[in-house]
Amino acid sequence: MPINPSLKGHPALDEWLSVTSDGHIVITSGKVDIGQRISTSLAVIAAEELDVDLSRIDFIRTETGLSPDEGVTSGSNSMEQSGEAVRLATATARGRLLALAAEALEVDESTLEIDDGLIQSRETNRSMTYWDLQGDKPFDIDVDLNAKIKSPDTYRLVGKPVDARGIKDIVGGTMVYVHDMKMPGLLHARVVRPPHYKATLNSVDDGAMHRAADAGTKVVRDGSFLAVAHADEYAALTAAKRLNVAADWHTGPGLDGRNIFDQLTSNERLSMPLENGVPVETPVPDAPAIPGNAAVTLQARFERPYHMHGSIAPSAAMALFEDGALTVWTHSQGVYVLRASMAGALGMNEKKLTIKHMPGSGCYGHNGADDVALDAALVARALPGTPIMLKWTRDDEHAWEPYSSAMVMNVGGSLDADGNVVAWSHETYSDTHVMRPRPGAGNTGPSRLLASWFLEKPFPPMTPPPNMQAHGGVHRNLDPLYTFANKHLVKHLVRNLPLRTSAMRTLGGYANVFAIESFMDELAEAGSLDPLEFRLRNLNDERAKAVLVAMSKNLNATALPGGRGRGIGFARYKNEKTYAAVGVELSVNDAAEVQLHRAVVAADAGQVVDPDGLAAQMEGGLIQAASWTLMEAVQFDPDGITSRDWDSYPILRFDNIPEVEVVLMDRPGDPYLGAGEAVSGPTAGAIANAIRSATGQRLRSLPFTPDAIRDAALKST
Amino acid sequence: MATFTLRVNGAAHQVKADPSTPLIFVLRNQLGLTGPKLGCGLEQCGACAVLVDGKPELSCVRAVSEFEDQDITTAEGLSESHADIQQAFIDVGAAQCGYCIPGIVTATAGLFNQTKTPTKVQITEALHGHLCRCGSHLRVLKAIERLVQEGAVDAN
Numbered sequence: 040m041p042i043n044p045s046l047k048g049h050p051a052l053d054e055w056l057s058v059t060s061d062g063h064i065v066i067t068s069g070k071v072d073i074g075q076r077i078s079t080s081l082a083v084i085a086a087e088e089l090d091v092d093l094s095r096i097d098f099i100r101t102e103t104g105l106s107p108d109e110g111v112t113s114g115s116n117s118m119e120q121s122g123e124a125v126r127l128a129t130a131t132a133r134g135r136l137l138a139l140a141a142e143a144l145e146v147d148e149s150t151l152e153i154d155d156g157l158i159q160s161r162e163t164n165r166s167m168t169y170w171d172l173q174g175d176k177p178f179d180i181d182v183d184l185n186a187k188i189k190s191p192d193t194y195r196l197v198g199k200p201v202d203a204r205g206i207k208d209i210v211g212g213t214m215v216y217v218h219d220m221k222m223p224g225l226l227h228a229r230v231v232r233p234p235h236y237k238a239t240l241n242s243v244d245d246g247a248m249h250r251a252a253d254a255g256t257k258v259v260r261d262g263s264f265l266a267v268a269h270a271d272e273y274a275a276l277t278a279a280k281r282l283n284v285a286a287d288w289h290t291g292p293g294l295d296g297r298n299i300f301d302q303l304t305s306n307e308r309l310s311m312p313l314e315n316g317v318p319v320e321t322p323v324p325d326a327p328a329i330p331g332n333a334a335v336t337l338q339a340r341f342e343r344p345y346h347m348h349g350s351i352a353p354s355a356a357m358a359l360f361e362d363g364a365l366t367v368w369t370h371s372q373g374v375y376v377l378r379a380s381m382a383g384a385l386g387m388n389e390k391k392l393t394i395k396h397m398p399g400s401g402c403y404g405h406n407g408a409d410d411v412a413l414d415a416a417l418v419a420r421a422l423p424g425t426p427i428m429l430k431w432t433r434d435d436e437h438a439w440e441p442y443s444s445a446m447v448m449n450v451g452g453s454l455d456a457d458g459n460v461v462a463w464s465h466e467t468y469s470d471t472h473v474m475r476p477r478p479g480a481g482n483t484g485p486s487r488l489l490a491s492w493f494l495e496k497p498f499p500p501m502t503p504p505p506n507m508q509a510h511g512g513v514h515r516n517l518d519p520l521y522t523f524a525n526k527h528l529v530k531h532l533v534r535n536l537p538l539r540t541s542a543m544r545t546l547g548g549y550a551n552v553f554a555i556e557s558f559m560d561e562l563a564e565a566g567s568l569d570p571l572e573f574r575l576r577n578l579n580d581e582r583a584k585a586v587l588v589a590m591s592k593n594l595n596a597t598a599l600p601g602g603r604g605r606g607i608g609f610a611r612y613k614n615e616k617t618y619a620a621v622g623v624e625l626s627v628n629d630a631a632e633v634q635l636h637r638a639v640v641a642a643d644a645g646q647v648v649d650p651d652g653l654a655a656q657m658e659g660g661l662i663q664a665a666s667w668t669l670m671e672a673v674q675f676d677p678d679g680i681t682s683r684d685w686d687s688y689p690i691l692r693f694d695n696i697p698e699v700e701v702v703l704m705d706r707p708g709d710p711y712l713g714a715g716e717a718v719s720g721p722t723a724g725a726i727a728n729a730i731r732s733a734t735g736q737r738l739r740s741l742p743f744t745p746d747a748i749r750d751a752a753l754k755s756t
Numbered sequence: 757m758a759t760f761t762l763r764v765n766g767a768a769h770q771v772k773a774d775p776s777t778p779l780i781f782v783l784r785n786q787l788g789l790t791g792p793k794l795g796c797g798l799e800q801c802g803a804c805a806v807l808v809d810g811k812p813e814l815s816c817v818r819a820v821s822e823f824e825d826q827d828i829t830t831a832e833g834l835s836e837s838h839a840d841i842q843q844a845f846i847d848v849g850a851a852q853c854g855y856c857i858p859g860i861v862t863a864t865a866g867l868f869n870q871t872k873t874p875t876k877v878q879i880t881e882a883l884h885g886h887l888c889r890c891g892s893h894l895r896v897l898k899a900i901e902r903l904v905q906e907g908a909v910d911a912n
Contacts, residue, residue, distance in 0.1 A: 212832045271781075273776075349889055352793065690889065
């Protein structure tokens, strides 16, 4: 097995945990809790390996310079990276503490027993505690990659239900999010936004500037970046609105408002074939000819519009610039990469920046969190010594966050007379899915933060290189887990598209799996094959088959009521993480609205640590993906984004939430598999297939709104 | 600037504010009650909900001047009056990031103030204005179902 990337960069045990003299174990992880309950899982693992009560586990908030650099909390990697690192670190600590205790108590180590940090031996009346042995002292050893970890049959906590950390504070309204922070002398700030990405600021009306100053408003301008700050939050908000009216913008021709799917398939692009999920730098071969033994051949085009993260809290950050050093409190998913991009954009030495993580609302990827940190820093730098709380508005978050790219998937396939797949082709057209902050000179790092585009000395948006990793961005889950013999797979990274894009839950995986799982049903239907049987015969991975069978058994445990349809979808995220099969039961009412009734998820995430948290990820992932699938599309025209609030970008509400049953496969002792993105793609496929089953309509262009369903019905008559 | 007397979570407070200031800014920034969350400032998402004389109201648009002489309860105040609702949310894990949850707990408290045995339709109507992006809806509905079954909610 390759060495854990988190431990590779941070081998010292003291980087991961410390024991306090007052009886606590303090874990220092580089992964942040964004509502996915990673801190709960890490606490369970630590308490398990150390044999202490869960209440003894504390965390240090992730912060540059203090925490191990574990990159970004993304890609469903946290359990595999930080979870495994914390397991090995706590197992190493346990071994060390037992050795120290054996020496101190003058007994053989094998006679020692641990009870909540108290170490006793049947051979002596004396005992020691972790806190006696190691309280506030460094271990000065490395994490042992071969440390003896507990056997699953002795688990007290792993795999058992526990309350999520912090849930009492959340429910009681006392949880402190970055938005809720306070400091003496703090000013509230807001940004005055241009009409769209390409607009530049000509001037701001002098009278308005004077009136703002008279009202105690600080106005900060750097090129086309314009912001206001005021001690009173409502006054700051009002000042921003007034200056918005008083600002004169050069808008130019604006955004390319032509049909986005036409732009995707006709713009300049970088095209590469895939081998085993990896892009290869060779010319794209011609699509293979239809095999001579093909009895059925189908082609279909699938479309996915731009989607937004749509966090419930508009992004926010607090910043303080003092004595040439900058401190930023942020809900970013990656404090180290944010520091690198910010240092570049601000022209500061990275050593002068400290980035501290604070909770924010769920982000589901790269939303406005990083951008607002630079916004706050720009205002703070202009007002040294003054803490700045800069919050985006709802309009800012809807119109300026980096979206998930619109995509086109062209899929084709052939069956022989026995129903075997004898050819499969899949080409995906998309903008980048990876524009997160990162180190890099020139505009490669700084330009990933929005405000950098508008500075007096701007960092113009960069043209991203293709992601060459297996299942990287555009091509995530493009290569299916199915065992098709003859595959033609191509990623097209399309240039010069109108909207800003970056990482959102699953990157390209959601739309690729939507297309694959829809098309699997189309092929099955054309070959008169059962959708489940068809999938099973094209899989040789027993764990994949097991989730499909388990899901199907529970989905079909009840008779299908009249007027309803059922559909299924499957994927293994990135072909290496959690296996998920999703079944959906729905109907379409007279208003052509899809009504979700039931859903079943079967998931294999390896060893389960926090079953209730894992189930919550399955349920939440399904509900969010159902919302994307049924309702969501970012709208825009040459004048800018027109989806600017929850009326113009509606999402799923409490009136259309299905009953969801989650089946978790039991895999004691197996490696943890990341799960947060597992169900998104399968859910879209299952919904499309269930609509086909309920109505006879095959919908291939997301979202499946009443208009889309009526259009399909009209075309088919 | 004008002076207002607000009764919040059972205590009276004198606050100074521009009369058009939305209530939420006074609650959060002057009284330090950050249970009501700023989500949209447009009365579209429900994160800022508070109880006013026991009924759910949004606090992100309506001016502070409209709330004098009324009993305002924030999520923090519900710990006293509706602890059983909060406990049900905790028991079923009805929160992921949790940003929408104080508003949803508040709406739930308002619902149970109205009836101890809400129907499914009444529950969905009470929560219709509340958005959640993590997808905690199922757990929220489960918490409410449990409360209805137990019939143990205090009617305040």
